[in-house]
Amino acid sequence: MEQLDFRYAGRGAESRYLLRDVNLHADAGEFVSLIGASGSGKSTLFKLIAGLLQQDGGIIRLNGKPVHNRLGQVAYMPQNDLLLPWRTVLDNCLLPMELAGRKKRDREPMKQQVRGVLASFGLAGVEAAYPRELSGGMKQRAALARTLACGHELLLLDEPFGALDAMTKRGMHRWLLELWGGMNQTVLFITHDLEEALLLSDRIYVLGGDHPGGAAEVKIGLPRPRDYRMIYEPKFMEMRQQLERMLDEQAIFS
Numbered sequence: 001m002e003q004l005d006f007r008y009a010g011r012g013a014e015s016r017y018l019l020r021d022v023n024l025h026a027d028a029g030e031f032v033s034l035i036g037a038s039g040s041g042k043s044t045l046f047k048l049i050a051g052l053l054q055q056d057g058g059i060i061r062l063n064g065k066p067v068h069n070r071l072g073q074v075a076y077m078p079q080n081d082l083l084l085p086w087r088t089v090l091d092n093c094l095l096p097m098e099l100a101g102r103k104k105r106d107r108e109p110m111k112q113q114v115r116g117v118l119a120s121f122g123l124a125g126v127e128a129a130y131p132r133e134l135s136g137g138m139k140q141r142a143a144l145a146r147t148l149a150c151g152h153e154l155l156l157l158d159e160p161f162g163a164l165d166a167m168t169k170r171g172m173h174r175w176l177l178e179l180w181g182g183m184n185q186t187v188l189f190i191t192h193d194l195e196e197a198l199l200l201s202d203r204i205y206v207l208g209g210d211h212p213g214g215a216a217e218v219k220i221g222l223p224r225p226r227d228y229r230m231i232y233e234p235k236f237m238e239m240r241q242q243l244e245r246m247l248d249e250q251a252i253f254s
């Protein structure tokens with residue numbers, strides 16, 4: 001996206017910029033994280049990319065081309081993505097295809113496609129289960145499966161592991177890295193967890209503050225495959241400190 005602006009109505013008649021002149025990009029197959037203080041506009045940026053909100057200025061391109069109607073063109077997993085409690089895991093995952101207006105006669109091929117995704121997520125045994133029967137980690141995997149089952153190339157994941165305990169989160173990181181390593185999808189990932197951002201990403205954008213281009217870019221040169229032992233390495237700790245400093249500076253500017 002280039003020179004993206006987003007304003008909302010303030011208390012008086014004036015409008016306030018939440019995002020101003022924001023430039024960021026993700027190459028095909030890249031894993032890019034967005035971090036930044038609460039309220040810096042990360043989720044709003046995702047809503048703009050997904051086409052749920054309209055920007056006030058700037059261009060958003062998909063595959064290099066400006067796309068004006070982006071609704072349904074990218075896979076978006078919002079914060080606190082809830083599975084519908086009255087639908088089974090399989091039926092929850094079929095939902096985006098139903099909403100996209102796929103025909104009834106396509107239902108069997110759709111089910112086969114979703115079953116394949118669920119199997120690769122280790123959820124084959126719980127297709128017929130209801131969300132209340134799943135653990136926290138399984139629910140998040142099911143919500144991710146639903147997001148992935150639409151088959152879009154760009155995935156927007158807004159704090160998908162924010163509510164999980166530390167050990168479950170580690171398991172999810174291992175699993176996501178393995179999964180992403182075997183697919184061609186581009187991931188944009190919002191998190192407040194610096195360790196998570198460093199472990200998963202090729203690049204990180206720090207949103208907000210006083211950066212030219214609205215967001216500061218940090219390239220993560222850590223080798224892949226990655227695992228948790230890396231978090232104790234000097235390079236990892238150095239980058240973590242760099243991100244902490246950037247977030248501290250942002251707090252001063254806000």
Ligand SMILES: Nc1ncnc2c1ncn2[C@@H]1O[C@H](COP(=O)(O)OP(=O)(O)OP(=O)(O)O)[C@@H](O)[C@H]1O
Nearest residue numbers: 008009018036037038039040041042043044045079
């Ligand atoms: N239409 C609007 N009207 C009023 N305020 C708005 C509007 N849109 C955004 N905001 C303000 O902008 C802030 C930014 O929202 P957003 O959820 O994008 O930030 P965020 O960086 O994702 O925050 P968090 O990390 O807490 O999830 C909101 O907290 C809200 O105060």
